[in-house]
Amino acid sequence: MSPILKLDAVSRVHGEGATEVHALRAVSFAAHPGELVAVMGPSGSGKSTLLTLAGGLDAPTSGTVSVEGADLATLGAKGRARMRRTSIGYVFQDFNLIPALSAAENVALPLELDGASGRTARKAARAALDEVGIGDLWQRFPDEMSGGQQQRIAIARAIVGERRLILADEPTGALDTETGEEILALLRARCDAGAAGVMVTHEARHAAWADRVVFLRDGVVVDESGTDPVETLLASGHPR
Incomplete structure:
Protein backbone atom coordinates (compact mmCIF):
# COMPACT_ATOMS: atom_id res chain seq x y z
CA MET A 1 0.00 0.00 0.00
CA ILE A 88 -3.95 17.94 4.88
CA GLY A 89 -5.45 18.81 8.26
CA TYR A 90 -3.09 20.49 10.73
CA VAL A 91 -3.66 20.95 14.47
CA PHE A 92 -1.28 23.65 15.69
CA GLN A 93 -0.05 23.92 19.27
CA ASP A 94 -1.22 27.55 19.43
CA PHE A 95 -4.49 26.81 17.57
CA ASN A 96 -4.04 29.54 14.86
CA LEU A 97 -7.70 30.53 14.98
CA ILE A 98 -8.94 33.79 13.48
CA PRO A 99 -10.40 35.90 16.32
CA ALA A 100 -12.87 37.76 14.10
CA LEU A 101 -14.51 34.54 12.89
CA SER A 102 -16.94 32.35 14.82
CA ALA A 103 -16.16 28.72 15.57
CA ALA A 104 -18.11 27.54 12.53
CA GLU A 105 -16.53 30.18 10.29
CA ASN A 106 -13.03 29.18 11.39
CA VAL A 107 -13.75 25.55 10.58
CA ALA A 108 -15.50 26.34 7.28
CA LEU A 109 -12.78 28.67 6.00
CA PRO A 110 -10.56 26.04 4.25
CA LEU A 111 -13.59 24.69 2.38
CA GLU A 112 -14.76 28.14 1.32
CA LEU A 113 -11.26 29.09 0.16
CA ASP A 114 -11.32 25.97 -1.99
CA GLY A 115 -14.55 27.04 -3.67
CA ALA A 116 -17.29 25.39 -1.60
CA SER A 117 -20.45 27.43 -1.20
CA GLY A 118 -20.91 29.13 2.15
CA ARG A 119 -23.90 26.95 2.95
CA THR A 120 -22.08 23.70 2.13
CA ALA A 121 -18.97 24.75 4.05
CA ARG A 122 -20.91 25.79 7.15
CA LYS A 123 -22.90 22.55 7.15
CA ALA A 124 -19.67 20.53 7.04
CA ALA A 125 -18.16 22.79 9.73
CA ARG A 126 -21.06 22.26 12.10
CA ALA A 127 -20.84 18.50 11.57
CA ALA A 128 -17.13 18.61 12.43
CA LEU A 129 -17.84 20.70 15.54
CA ASP A 130 -20.49 18.15 16.56
CA GLU A 131 -17.88 15.44 16.10
CA VAL A 132 -15.49 17.11 18.56
CA GLY A 133 -18.27 17.78 21.07
CA ILE A 134 -18.90 21.54 20.77
CA GLY A 135 -21.59 21.72 18.11
CA ASP A 136 -23.71 23.94 20.35
CA LEU A 137 -20.95 26.60 20.44
CA TRP A 138 -20.76 27.12 16.68
CA GLN A 139 -21.69 30.82 16.86
CA ARG A 140 -19.15 31.77 19.54
CA PHE A 141 -15.88 33.56 18.83
CA PRO A 142 -12.54 32.13 20.02
CA ASP A 143 -12.04 34.75 22.76
CA GLU A 144 -15.41 33.74 24.23
CA MET A 145 -14.23 30.14 24.69
CA SER A 146 -11.85 28.27 26.97
CA GLY A 147 -8.49 26.98 25.78
CA GLY A 148 -9.87 23.46 25.58
CA GLN A 149 -12.81 24.61 23.47
CA GLN A 150 -10.47 26.52 21.17
CA GLN A 151 -8.40 23.37 20.79
CA ARG A 152 -11.52 21.48 19.74
CA ILE A 153 -12.21 24.13 17.07
CA ALA A 154 -8.67 23.63 15.77
CA ILE A 155 -9.20 19.88 15.63
CA ALA A 156 -12.56 20.28 13.88
CA ARG A 157 -10.87 22.47 11.26
CA ALA A 158 -8.23 19.76 10.74
CA ILE A 159 -10.76 16.99 10.13
CA VAL A 160 -13.44 18.87 8.16
CA GLY A 161 -13.97 17.57 4.64
CA GLU A 162 -12.11 14.62 3.17
CA ARG A 163 -8.70 15.02 4.80
Whole structure:
Protein backbone atom coordinates (compact mmCIF):
# COMPACT_ATOMS: atom_id res chain seq x y z
CA MET A 1 0.00 0.00 0.00
CA SER A 2 1.42 3.38 -1.00
CA PRO A 3 2.03 5.82 1.86
CA ILE A 4 0.01 9.01 2.11
CA LEU A 5 3.01 10.81 3.60
CA LYS A 6 6.63 10.04 2.73
CA LEU A 7 9.82 11.80 3.80
CA ASP A 8 12.89 10.59 1.94
CA ALA A 9 16.29 11.47 3.48
CA VAL A 10 14.94 14.83 4.64
CA SER A 11 17.23 17.31 6.37
CA ARG A 12 16.40 20.80 7.60
CA VAL A 13 19.14 23.24 8.54
CA HIS A 14 18.38 26.62 10.09
CA GLY A 15 20.94 29.41 9.92
CA GLU A 16 24.51 29.04 8.72
CA GLY A 17 28.04 29.14 10.00
CA ALA A 18 28.33 29.47 13.77
CA THR A 19 24.53 29.72 14.16
CA GLU A 20 23.75 26.64 12.04
CA VAL A 21 21.23 24.26 13.62
CA HIS A 22 20.40 20.83 12.17
CA ALA A 23 16.73 20.39 13.04
CA LEU A 24 16.42 17.14 11.04
CA ARG A 25 19.19 14.94 9.68
CA ALA A 26 18.42 12.63 6.72
CA VAL A 27 15.11 11.45 8.17
CA SER A 28 13.12 8.90 6.19
CA PHE A 29 9.57 8.42 7.38
CA ALA A 30 6.21 7.27 6.04
CA ALA A 31 2.59 7.15 7.18
CA HIS A 32 0.14 4.85 5.41
CA PRO A 33 -3.66 4.85 5.03
CA GLY A 34 -5.29 3.64 8.22
CA GLU A 35 -2.19 4.32 10.32
CA LEU A 36 -1.72 6.65 13.28
CA VAL A 37 1.94 7.36 14.02
CA ALA A 38 3.12 8.98 17.25
CA VAL A 39 6.33 11.03 17.16
CA MET A 40 8.12 11.38 20.49
CA GLY A 41 11.37 12.87 21.71
CA PRO A 42 12.83 15.54 23.97
CA SER A 43 12.42 19.25 23.30
CA GLY A 44 14.51 20.32 20.31
CA SER A 45 14.59 16.84 18.82
CA GLY A 46 12.90 17.90 15.55
CA LYS A 47 9.33 16.76 16.19
CA SER A 48 7.60 20.01 15.23
CA THR A 49 9.99 20.51 12.30
CA LEU A 50 8.92 17.13 10.93
CA LEU A 51 5.28 18.20 11.08
CA THR A 52 5.83 21.60 9.44
CA LEU A 53 7.68 19.92 6.58
CA ALA A 54 4.99 17.23 6.25
CA GLY A 55 2.34 19.95 6.03
CA GLY A 56 4.20 21.98 3.43
CA LEU A 57 4.59 24.91 5.83
CA ASP A 58 8.37 24.79 5.43
CA ALA A 59 10.74 23.30 2.85
CA PRO A 60 13.53 20.81 3.51
CA THR A 61 17.15 21.80 2.99
CA SER A 62 17.60 18.45 1.26
CA GLY A 63 15.52 15.36 0.56
CA THR A 64 11.90 15.14 -0.56
CA VAL A 65 8.51 15.34 1.15
CA SER A 66 5.61 13.73 -0.72
CA VAL A 67 1.89 13.67 0.07
CA GLU A 68 -0.24 11.21 -1.90
CA GLY A 69 2.67 10.78 -4.32
CA ALA A 70 3.12 14.51 -5.01
CA ASP A 71 6.50 16.05 -4.19
CA LEU A 72 5.53 19.19 -2.24
CA ALA A 73 8.55 21.09 -3.59
CA THR A 74 7.25 20.78 -7.16
CA LEU A 75 3.76 22.08 -6.37
CA GLY A 76 4.72 25.70 -5.76
CA ALA A 77 3.22 27.87 -3.03
CA LYS A 78 -0.30 27.81 -4.52
CA GLY A 79 -0.27 24.05 -4.96
CA ARG A 80 0.87 23.48 -1.39
CA ALA A 81 -1.79 25.87 -0.10
CA ARG A 82 -4.46 24.01 -2.04
CA MET A 83 -3.27 20.68 -0.63
CA ARG A 84 -3.51 22.09 2.90
CA ARG A 85 -7.08 23.18 2.18
CA THR A 86 -8.16 19.85 0.73
CA SER A 87 -5.97 16.93 1.81
CA ILE A 88 -3.95 17.94 4.88
CA GLY A 89 -5.45 18.81 8.26
CA TYR A 90 -3.09 20.49 10.73
CA VAL A 91 -3.66 20.95 14.47
CA PHE A 92 -1.28 23.65 15.69
CA GLN A 93 -0.05 23.92 19.27
CA ASP A 94 -1.22 27.55 19.43
CA PHE A 95 -4.49 26.81 17.57
CA ASN A 96 -4.04 29.54 14.86
CA LEU A 97 -7.70 30.53 14.98
CA ILE A 98 -8.94 33.79 13.48
CA PRO A 99 -10.40 35.90 16.32
CA ALA A 100 -12.87 37.76 14.10
CA LEU A 101 -14.51 34.54 12.89
CA SER A 102 -16.94 32.35 14.82
CA ALA A 103 -16.16 28.72 15.57
CA ALA A 104 -18.11 27.54 12.53
CA GLU A 105 -16.53 30.18 10.29
CA ASN A 106 -13.03 29.18 11.39
CA VAL A 107 -13.75 25.55 10.58
CA ALA A 108 -15.50 26.34 7.28
CA LEU A 109 -12.78 28.67 6.00
CA PRO A 110 -10.56 26.04 4.25
CA LEU A 111 -13.59 24.69 2.38
CA GLU A 112 -14.76 28.14 1.32
CA LEU A 113 -11.26 29.09 0.16
CA ASP A 114 -11.32 25.97 -1.99
CA GLY A 115 -14.55 27.04 -3.67
CA ALA A 116 -17.29 25.39 -1.60
CA SER A 117 -20.45 27.43 -1.20
CA GLY A 118 -20.91 29.13 2.15
CA ARG A 119 -23.90 26.95 2.95
CA THR A 120 -22.08 23.70 2.13
CA ALA A 121 -18.97 24.75 4.05
CA ARG A 122 -20.91 25.79 7.15
CA LYS A 123 -22.90 22.55 7.15
CA ALA A 124 -19.67 20.53 7.04
CA ALA A 125 -18.16 22.79 9.73
CA ARG A 126 -21.06 22.26 12.10
CA ALA A 127 -20.84 18.50 11.57
CA ALA A 128 -17.13 18.61 12.43
CA LEU A 129 -17.84 20.70 15.54
CA ASP A 130 -20.49 18.15 16.56
CA GLU A 131 -17.88 15.44 16.10
CA VAL A 132 -15.49 17.11 18.56
CA GLY A 133 -18.27 17.78 21.07
CA ILE A 134 -18.90 21.54 20.77
CA GLY A 135 -21.59 21.72 18.11
CA ASP A 136 -23.71 23.94 20.35
CA LEU A 137 -20.95 26.60 20.44
CA TRP A 138 -20.76 27.12 16.68
CA GLN A 139 -21.69 30.82 16.86
CA ARG A 140 -19.15 31.77 19.54
CA PHE A 141 -15.88 33.56 18.83
CA PRO A 142 -12.54 32.13 20.02
CA ASP A 143 -12.04 34.75 22.76
CA GLU A 144 -15.41 33.74 24.23
CA MET A 145 -14.23 30.14 24.69
CA SER A 146 -11.85 28.27 26.97
CA GLY A 147 -8.49 26.98 25.78
CA GLY A 148 -9.87 23.46 25.58
CA GLN A 149 -12.81 24.61 23.47
CA GLN A 150 -10.47 26.52 21.17
CA GLN A 151 -8.40 23.37 20.79
CA ARG A 152 -11.52 21.48 19.74
CA ILE A 153 -12.21 24.13 17.07
CA ALA A 154 -8.67 23.63 15.77
CA ILE A 155 -9.20 19.88 15.63
CA ALA A 156 -12.56 20.28 13.88
CA ARG A 157 -10.87 22.47 11.26
CA ALA A 158 -8.23 19.76 10.74
CA ILE A 159 -10.76 16.99 10.13
CA VAL A 160 -13.44 18.87 8.16
CA GLY A 161 -13.97 17.57 4.64
CA GLU A 162 -12.11 14.62 3.17
CA ARG A 163 -8.70 15.02 4.80
CA ARG A 164 -6.32 12.22 3.89
CA LEU A 165 -3.49 13.33 6.18
CA ILE A 166 -3.99 14.69 9.70
CA LEU A 167 -1.00 16.28 11.44
CA ALA A 168 -1.37 17.08 15.13
CA ASP A 169 1.16 18.90 17.31
CA GLU A 170 0.30 18.02 20.94
CA PRO A 171 -3.43 17.87 20.11
CA THR A 172 -4.52 17.31 23.72
CA GLY A 173 -2.28 19.95 25.30
CA ALA A 174 -5.09 22.25 26.47
CA LEU A 175 -7.55 19.51 27.35
CA ASP A 176 -8.32 17.64 30.56
CA THR A 177 -7.58 13.92 30.68
CA GLU A 178 -11.10 12.73 29.82
CA THR A 179 -11.55 15.17 26.94
CA GLY A 180 -8.05 14.40 25.66
CA GLU A 181 -8.91 10.73 25.49
CA GLU A 182 -12.07 11.55 23.52
CA ILE A 183 -10.02 13.56 21.00
CA LEU A 184 -7.47 10.77 20.65
CA ALA A 185 -10.31 8.32 20.03
CA LEU A 186 -11.58 10.67 17.30
CA LEU A 187 -8.15 10.81 15.62
CA ARG A 188 -7.90 7.05 15.92
CA ALA A 189 -11.33 6.63 14.28
CA ARG A 190 -10.38 8.94 11.39
CA CYS A 191 -7.29 6.83 10.73
CA ASP A 192 -9.28 3.61 11.00
CA ALA A 193 -11.54 5.08 8.29
CA GLY A 194 -8.57 5.44 5.93
CA ALA A 195 -6.71 8.65 6.74
CA ALA A 196 -3.08 8.73 7.84
CA GLY A 197 -2.30 10.53 11.08
CA VAL A 198 0.94 11.84 12.57
CA MET A 199 0.78 13.04 16.16
CA VAL A 200 3.54 14.71 18.15
CA THR A 201 3.22 13.93 21.85
CA HIS A 202 5.26 13.87 25.05
CA GLU A 203 2.87 11.43 26.73
CA ALA A 204 3.45 7.69 26.53
CA ARG A 205 -0.23 7.05 27.36
CA HIS A 206 -1.21 9.10 24.30
CA ALA A 207 1.26 7.20 22.12
CA ALA A 208 -0.59 4.04 23.14
CA TRP A 209 -3.33 5.06 20.68
CA ALA A 210 -0.86 4.84 17.79
CA ASP A 211 0.02 1.91 15.55
CA ARG A 212 3.66 2.93 15.59
CA VAL A 213 5.94 5.21 17.58
CA VAL A 214 8.91 7.02 16.05
CA PHE A 215 11.41 8.46 18.50
CA LEU A 216 13.56 11.45 17.50
CA ARG A 217 16.67 12.77 19.18
CA ASP A 218 18.86 15.59 17.80
CA GLY A 219 17.02 15.43 14.48
CA VAL A 220 17.62 11.71 13.95
CA VAL A 221 15.25 8.75 14.20
CA VAL A 222 16.78 6.68 17.01
CA ASP A 223 14.01 4.18 17.61
CA GLU A 224 10.83 2.90 16.01
CA SER A 225 8.30 0.45 17.37
CA GLY A 226 5.08 -0.99 16.01
CA THR A 227 4.03 -3.78 18.33
CA ASP A 228 3.79 -2.43 21.87
CA PRO A 229 5.18 1.09 21.40
CA VAL A 230 4.82 2.46 24.91
CA GLU A 231 6.30 -0.60 26.59
CA THR A 232 9.21 -0.60 24.17
CA LEU A 233 9.92 3.10 24.67
CA LEU A 234 9.83 2.85 28.44
CA ALA A 235 11.91 -0.33 28.51
CA SER A 236 14.58 1.30 26.37
CA GLY A 237 14.88 4.21 28.78
CA HIS A 238 13.45 6.92 26.54
CA PRO A 239 11.80 9.84 28.31
CA ARG A 240 8.06 10.32 28.08
